[in-house]
Amino acid sequence: MAHSLPHSFIQEDRTITVAVQRPAQAVAKEDRSALEIFGGHSLQGQVTISGAKNSALVIMAGTLLCADDCRITNVPKLADINNMAEILKALGVSLKHDGNTLEINASDIGGSEAPYELVSRLRASFFAIGPLLSRLGEVKIPLPGGCAIGARPVELHVKGLQAMGASVQIEHGIVKAAVIGGGRLKGAKIYLDCPSVGATETLMMAATLADGETIIENAAQEPEVEDLANFCCALGAKIEGAGTNTIVISGVEKLHGGEWDIIPDRIEAGTFLVAGAITRSELTLNSVVPDHLTAVIAKLHSVGCKVITESDSILRIIPAETYKATDIKTMPFPGFPTDMQAQFMALLTLAEGNSVITEMMFENRLQHVAELQRMGANIKSKGNMAIVGGMPFLSGAPVMATDLRASAALVLAGLAAQGKTTVQQLRHLDRGYEQLDEKLRRLGAKIERIEMSAS
DSSP: OOOOOTTEEEEETTEEEEOOOOOTTOOOOOOOEEEEEEOOOOOOEEEEOOBOHHHHHHHHHHGGGOSSEEEEESOOOOHHHHHHHHHHHHTTOEEEEETTEEEEEOSSOOOEEOOHHHHHTOGGGGGGHHHHHHHHSEEEEEOGGGOOTTSHHHHHHHHHHHHTTEEEEEETTEEEEEETTSSOOBOOEEEOSSOOHHHHHHHHHHHHTSBSEEEEESOOOOHHHHHHHHHHHHTTOEEEOBTBSEEEEEOOSOOOOEEEEOOBOHHHHHHHHHHHHHTTOOEEEESOOGGGGHHHHHHHHHHTOEEEEEETTEEEEEOOSSOBOOOEEBOSTTSBOGGGHHHHHHHHTTSBSEEEEEOOSOTTOOTHHHHHHHTTOEEEEETTEEEEEOOSOOBOOEEEOOSHHHHHHHHHHHHHSBSEEEEEOTHHHHHHOSSHHHHHHHTTOEEEEEEOOOO
């Protein structure tokens, strides 16, 4: 039954609609949580890396491709995962969350309420457009984060869907897509102007149920893309080349249910490797894929650390007494990941010499510079470039997390700094790291989660 509430998912003639009017009573909840870190303590022991957030989110959307039971394991316990789960439930999906396992059944997609705040704050909600359009033939979904259509990632999604025979219109922040003439999407040859992970994943999912063969050229090669492809194949899809820059999808009429284990989170693994380096501590990481960390490990070697591959799922970092400066330029996988740029900047503030960091992937991703400077870091930035001059030590200070990876960088800096560091605005950290403070505490860090008093 269709619902007329302004903030609802609506099913009308098999069209999934996500309306985005803001409820009048919506009030942003102030984030008063903070981490209090007393630096200068060495770490030791083993840490188990959680499942990859970015893989879990898109695979959750991928369950919309079939009407059977899907069981997803190694799903991290994160705010973003909870948000995506609520969005799927609002679509009518049956979902059970037991620890790190999700049981999902999308056989009866229907309409029900979904608060605007839920949809608008989770960019990954846009992943649903590919599976829903391919399976139902029509879909209406909001632009992610109020993004204008001129933004390259959304433009690539739209152009690819149009190439597969969909009409796509954008009205009042809503993307309305439908298969022209009804029926199935058509296989197509698609070249992406840039190797967007989101566009690659969306178009790959859409192509699984399309009529004919789809070729995506200049595709993103990230491990999360390959994980999604392997999940879809476990459900009966025919996909070749995921993990390379050319992906070939032979469409099938229907997918069936299945089980899948999410790959380890390479960014969490990289963050703990840097934690060992910045605190000059030997740490062992369990449940990792070393091949996903090649660029990160290479940079750790260049500053003076040793990273030893103990097995196909275990890494050990051996720190050095002093670190050397190195230059970093973020690039698409297999290049150095933008999601590790902030953490390495924290490490390089304590290296000997000057390091140059060039952020090639995103604008405004150097906001952590000002916060690191509050801790005594010698950093000069302009545009997408920062020059980091090594210092003998950092000093603890109250700092504010500006985004997910910046929050991790400030925690790392706090672990190495002299005195107390208070990292505020933990909602960013909790979006992407499963119990980071607890894992660090088990390794010996002096770190506590507190509530800041209202001022």
